[in-house]
Amino acid sequence: MDTITVLLVASNPTMCDHLTSILQTNDKLRLETCTSAQKALKLLKSQRIQIVYSDLQNDEMSGVALVQKAKQIMPDGYCMVGSTTGTAQDVILAMQAGADEFIIDPYDRELIENTFEKAILDVTKQQPSIVNQQFLPKKIITQEKALTSMLDIAKKVAPSTASILITGESGTGKELLASFIHQNSNRSNEPYVALNCAALPEQLAESELFGHEKGAFTGAISRKIGKFESAGKGTVVLDEITEMAMPLQAKLLRALQEREIVRLGSNRSVSIDARVVAISNRSIKKAVQDGIFREDLFYRLNVIPLTIPPLRERKNDIPLLADYFLQRFSAQNGKSMSSISDETMDFLVKHSWPGNVRELENVIQRGVLIGSGDVLLKEHLIMEEPVRAAIETPQFSVGMTVREMEKTLIFNTLESVNDNRTHAAKMLGISIRTLRNKLNEYREEMGISAE
Template sequence: MLVVDDETHARDALAEILAEEGYETATAADGLEALRLMEELRPDVVLTDLKMPSLDGLGLLDRGKAEYPETSFVVMTAFGTIDTAVEAIRRGAENYVTKPLDVGTVTALLARAMDKAKLAREASELRERLHETYDFSRILGEHPSMRRLTQVIAQVAPSRATVLIHGESGTGKELIAAAIHENSKRKSGPFVRLNCAALAESLLESELFGHEKGSFTGAMARRKGRFEQADGGTLFLDEISEVPKPLQVKLLRFLQEREFERVGGNETIRVDVRVVAATNRDLKQCVQDGTFREDLYYRLDVVRVDVPPLRARRSDIPILAHHFLHRFAKENERALEGFGDEAMKALLAHAWPGNVRELENAIERAVVLAPGKRIEREHLPMPTPAAEAGSVGAFVPGMTLAEIERIAILQTLDACEGSTGKAAEMLGISRRKIQYRLKEWGMGGDVEDSD
């Protein structure tokens, strides 16, 4: 709360009364001093007199609202200058009070102004968080694979093409889908999500395409599905490999003709929806296994975006770890400064099978448990070095030759930015052997098969 009045006694008395009511208050003698304090303190509410030297109340209001739109202003005026108070409201003041002031009236008005200012500030912070979440330029990572990823997103986002995002669980596929939407011409339209693995076949069909009243037991009214909800925007279908084969036919028809019928209905519905799908499975293999239609696969795989696992971009671990540290420290009101040396070594050595999501959860836990200014090794939930000897990390006495070979190959691939040819040359082995080992470890899609 900032009180602005050129009369010293009135200003100090009012600040004292408001302090007794529980408000944190600061004071200023004129508009110019108030602007300096607003920059420093960012008050939720400014209670200002109208007639002041240097910069009067209306001037303060105009400049203050322009620079700090979330701040609420309440003006004080004498009986003879009500017209000026009305003009202040027209310019954006929340309300006005007349002198001599009635304490009850003032505190009631200020309480309402404070609530409004807090809501405005929270809305602004939420918009900023959403912007940070979905702006592809804020997808964290300096590894070459992540730079390539953001370049692909920037190219594909403005197009109308269907996109297939492939990546392991926890790599941030939904974040990529949302970034594509927010940087497309559809960003003013809805971004609708559906996890295809979360629903049974009968419910999934209704969830996607909607249903008519009475089409099945419990269908008490017509319901729009996700395709209709996403009209004019983007539909993100996560775990697309889990769509049952009978339902794949209906999905294929939509991708081909942009039309469908609700469950139990005869009306053909057309909508303008861009589909972005995601999977952590190899859809080509699903086609070979007979669980996924080949024609649907090619309709989905117009543009493919591969999200690298965290172990394939270890140089990004410190960047991500510090990002999560600052975020969770702020959320939990903790004054943490960073990581101890052993803690960072452990983060770099861990295999991160759960990828970025696992790292995020590990840092959040450590922020809560760390009693001091830094996160140390004992605050992290990963196994001890002996227990994680099979992961990519430092050599540990007693490791088998197979374990050492795994570390050497994966760390060399990382240093070579995923080039199997360069890694093979550095290690003195054949590229075929590296490819065979990667397939054996279930990591055939994690690196590039190129020089």
């Protein structure tokens, strides 16, 4: 089977090295790297390249301009743009130019693996056999009765056409469960298409879901097939569903009821047959009560509700998971570490794990990389401080308005997490969309153009 050629374009060689270190273990991929956009265009014209990654800011040509030219050379190829400082407007411009994905820092291994997995499946027309084991769905590992019972239910309902709503705290493995449902359904050989509802600006979300016709809006240089159409008879996963704007919720509801969609710029209905799995780390019932989520859409999605318990309620799973991660990361990094000391395991079991399975995975990975010898010891672990501990006490004073206090708290929180809006929104207990709207209000008050 032919290998897939990936072109990595970044003016900073360190970025190319970072992506290469993650992707080079897949023997089905052939990697090309360059620090010049002009050289990238020459490579695109001289050889068959299926996937292109470009930094948003290159020395002589922006990633957006490069994508636009790349799409003309390889219309069926998969293009992605990445940035550590990308704004909503950058995302919009990139998507309008033809980018299939926009990656925002941090570029951790899991993010890169998942993003390139989607790209690989796209360019190979959903032929999973071409994907290296590294990119296959990870295992759900458990011996807890509550979770095994829930998995039994998921397996029973997987062959049905019913919509499924998966809830649980961040890091519990909700996307893993969605993949498990797809693999155990009669749609397992069909596409698995995921969309993070919080990652796209409201202006682009409808186009991503339902597609658009050429000329539907400024920058729509060609027809785009949306997630529902591209999924065919497969599965559409809508992550962070509560972040979807209300107008789009109404259109999603209609699509689910009528089993048809209308592309932007078209008046013709297109039938859809994909199964929908919605995911949320927030209480959708509370979102309904707060007036930010449609009640009728909630009931349409909540046919089969599944909730993954947090890791602190699955203490028996911690040794299993820790050992699994140890073996995996030892093999990946050529280490001989094969066991965990009793003291270390006792410490791991007693920890509260606010970041759930994802936090445990990160801790074990760091321990394997930092440690030496055959045994993982407690001193090899670098534990993260609780996120909330990083916030300094806001400087409030008598006479401040509630709005001034709110503004102070938001800016202090953003500063404490180096302007990472996802982390800040989580700490503040609000949605990313709400945080973005608040910041735009403050910028308008200060005479700064809103994003």
